[in-house]
Amino acid sequence: MARVYNFSAGPAVLPLEALQEAQADLVDYKGSGMSVMEMSHRGKEYDALHNEAIANVKELMGLSDDYAILFLHGGASLQFAMIPMNFLGEGQTADYVNAGSWGSAAIKQARLIGNVNVAADCQKDIPTRMPEAGEMKWTPGAAYSHITTNETISGAQLKVMPETGSPLIGDMSSDILSRPMDYSRFAMVYAGAQKNLGPSGVALVAMRKDFAAKGSISLPTMLRYQTHIDENSLYNTPPCFSIYMLCLTTRWLKKIGVENMFKINRDKAQLIYDAVDASSFYRGTAKKEFRSDMNVTFRLPTEELETLFIKQASEAGMKQLKGHRSVGGIRASIYNAFPVAGVQTLVDFMKAFEKRNG
Numbered sequence: 001m002a003r004v005y006n007f008s009a010g011p012a013v014l015p016l017e018a019l020q021e022a023q024a025d026l027v028d029y030k031g032s033g034m035s036v037m038e039m040s041h042r043g044k045e046y047d048a049l050h051n052e053a054i055a056n057v058k059e060l061m062g063l064s065d066d067y068a069i070l071f072l073h074g075g076a077s078l079q080f081a082m083i084p085m086n087f088l089g090e091g092q093t094a095d096y097v098n099a100g101s102w103g104s105a106a107i108k109q110a111r112l113i114g115n116v117n118v119a120a121d122c123q124k125d126i127p128t129r130m131p132e133a134g135e136m137k138w139t140p141g142a143a144y145s146h147i148t149t150n151e152t153i154s155g156a157q158l159k160v161m162p163e164t165g166s167p168l169i170g171d172m173s174s175d176i177l178s179r180p181m182d183y184s185r186f187a188m189v190y191a192g193a194q195k196n197l198g199p200s201g202v203a204l205v206a207m208r209k210d211f212a213a214k215g216s217i218s219l220p221t222m223l224r225y226q227t228h229i230d231e232n233s234l235y236n237t238p239p240c241f242s243i244y245m246l247c248l249t250t251r252w253l254k255k256i257g258v259e260n261m262f263k264i265n266r267d268k269a270q271l272i273y274d275a276v277d278a279s280s281f282y283r284g285t286a287k288k289e290f291r292s293d294m295n296v297t298f299r300l301p302t303e304e305l306e307t308l309f310i311k312q313a314s315e316a317g318m319k320q321l322k323g324h325r326s327v328g329g330i331r332a333s334i335y336n337a338f339p340v341a342g343v344q345t346l347v348d349f350m351k352a353f354e355k356r357n358g
C-alpha cells in the first residue's frame with residue numbers, strides 16, 4: 001500500500017483506520033448485503049450510524065440538549081447564505097469579521113440578504129492576521145455576529161473567541177474539533193466536513209435550538225434550519241455515505257480525545273514553524289500570534305524556488321503543498337488526521353532543500 005503524505009487543504013487526509021473500516025464494509029455493510037451507499041436512509045442500519053454520528057459530535061463538542069446537531073447539504077458555502085436568510089431580518093444588522101477570503105465570502109452572501117456591519121477588516125494586511133480584541137466593533141442589538149475561526153487560505157487562526165454581545169456564529173470549517181473550545185458560547189457553529197471531519201458532501205451545523213426558533217418562517221422548507229431540526233436532518237435524503245465517514249472519523253477522534261488531539265496538532269505545527277523560524281530562507285506568512293495549527297503557510301525567496309520546492313516535495317511523496325491560487329507560496333495543511341511522521345518528513349525535506357538552494 002502506498003499512501004502519500006497528503007497536505008491538501010480540503011478534501012483532506014482522513015484517518016487511515018476510518019478508511020480501512022469503510023473498505024472492509026464497503027460492499028457488505030455488517031452483513032446487510034449492501035453498501036451504506038445503497039441503503040434506505042430510513043432503515044435501521046443507516047439510522048444507527050446517523051444517530052451515532054450526531055451523538056459523537058455532541059459529545060466531542062461538549063454540547064447539551066439545548067443544541068441540535070445537523071447534517072446539511074451544500075457545504076459551508078450554503079451556510080454563508082442560509083445564515084442571513086434565516087436570521088438577518090429587515091431593519092436588522094449582522095456583524096461580520098473579515099479576516100480573509102472565507103470571511104469575505106460570507107459577507108458577500110449576507111449583503112445579498114440584508115445589512116452588514118464589518119466589525120473588523122484585516123483581510124488586506126500582510127503578514128496576515130486576525131483582528132485584535134479591541135479592534136472589533138460590535139453593533140448593539142445585532143441580529144448575530146459572525147467570525148471565521150481559522151482562515152484556511154492565509155493560515156491565520158483566531159486564538160481567543162470574542163465577546164460580541166449578540167448570538168455568535170462561527171465558521172469553523174478548517175479547525176472544528178482540533179482544539180478544546182467552549183462551543184456553548186456560540187449560538188451556531190458550522191463546518192464543511194472535508195477538512196477535519198470526513199469527506200465532502202456534508203456540512204455540520206451545531207445550533208442552539210432557541211436561536212433556530214427565531215429563524216424566518218417565510219423561506220423555502222429546505223432552507224429553514226427549523227425543518228432540519230424537526231426532522232433530525234432526515235427531511236430529505238441526507239448525504240448518507242459522507243455522514244457514515246464522519247461517524248467513523250468522530251469515532252476515531254473520541255479514542256484520542258480533543259484535548260490530546262490539540263496537543264498533537266500544536267506540536268505538529270510547531271515543528272514546521274520552528275523550521276521556518278530557524279532559517280532566513282523560509283518566511284512565515286501569518287503573524288506569529290495568529291499562526292494556524294491547521295494550515296501552515298510560508299514563502300521561499302522566489303516563486304521559482306517555490307515551484308521547485310513543490311515539485312521536489314511531490315517527488316518525495318509529499319503532495320498538495322502548493323498555496324491557494326489566490327496567494328501563492330507554500331501551504332501545509334495538517335488537520336487532525338495528518339500524521340506526525342509526515343510533518344517530520346516535511347521538516348527534514350525543508351532543511352535539505354535549503355542546503356541545496358539557500
Ligand SMILES: *Cc1c(COP(=O)(O)O)cnc(C)c1O
Pocket residue numbers: 010074075076077078102148150151152171172173174192193195
Ligand atoms: C473550505 C472552507 C469553506 C468552504 O467550504 P465548502 O464546503 O467548500 O463550501 C468555508 N469556510 C472555511 C473557513 C473553509 O476553510
